[in-house]
Amino acid sequence: MRIAVTGTPGTGKTTATEALADRGVDTPIIHLNDEIKSHDLWTERDVDRDSLVTDIEAVRSHLGEWDGVLESHLAHHFAADRVVVLRCGPAELESRLEARGDPPEKARENAESEALDVVLSEAVEEHGPEAVYEIDTTDRNPEAVADDIAAVIAGEREPSAGEVDFTEYLLP
Numbered sequence: 001m002r003i004a005v006t007g008t009p010g011t012g013k014t015t016a017t018e019a020l021a022d023r024g025v026d027t028p029i030i031h032l033n034d035e036i037k038s039h040d041l042w043t044e045r046d047v048d049r050d051s052l053v054t055d056i057e058a059v060r061s062h063l064g065e066w067d068g069v070l071e072s073h074l075a076h077h078f079a080a081d082r083v084v085v086l087r088c089g090p091a092e093l094e095s096r097l098e099a100r101g102d103p104p105e106k107a108r109e110n111a112e113s114e115a116l117d118v119v120l121s122e123a124v125e126e127h128g129p130e131a132v133y134e135i136d137t138t139d140r141n142p143e144a145v146a147d148d149i150a151a152v153i154a155g156e157r158e159p160s161a162g163e164v165d166f167t168e169y170l171l172p
């Protein structure tokens with residue numbers, strides 16, 4: 001079973017999947033961003049955004065026939081059986097990102113992307129609504145989010161997409 005855990009940076013993918021791993025689940029968890037760095041699966045450095053441009057095809061061949069949980073804001077770009085999209089209210093997302101040291105303009109850019117449902121829309125377009133599981137992490141602790149991800153893995157949660165609406169963040 002291949003579970004992609006995706007979402008705008010700051011929605012808590014790493015934290016929630018690490019909480020899951022701490023429970024000793026027997027599902028392998030792949031932190032894709034670590035794989036990209038450790039196996040040089042990138043094409044160039046984006047100096048302006050202080051990030052690496054991922055080589056999607058190189059990642060695809062590196063992953064091969066993977067199984068378990070694939071965690072990254074890019075995870076929905078790869079074949080998966082179920083796609084978990086973590087969501088977070090843009091204002092809280094901006095605060096989380098700034099609190100961890102991200103530059104304010106980058107935090108704001110991600111908050112606007114979250115308000116525009118960018119990752120959710122890509123996930124639904126690439127996998128279909130029947131494979132997408134939206135989980136709102138706003139004002140919830142990582143353990144509760146990990147519980148919801150575990151429910152998706154166990155097949156105990158119905159697919160849901162588009163129930164979260166953060167567009168008011170974009171209002172002047």
Ligand SMILES: Nc1ncnc2c1ncn2[C@@H]1O[C@H](COP(=O)(O)OP(=O)(O)OP(=O)(O)O)[C@@H](O)[C@H]1O
Pocket residue numbers: 007008009010011012013014015016033072073096097099100137139140141142145
């Ligand atoms: N449920 C939560 N409630 C409050 N803060 C959280 C929660 N989950 C994560 N955080 C905090 O938000 C920040 C971002 O979390 P995390 O790195 O797990 O997000 P991410 O989605 O993996 O981000 P990225 O895609 O950049 O790796 C961290 O400082 C983390 O401590």
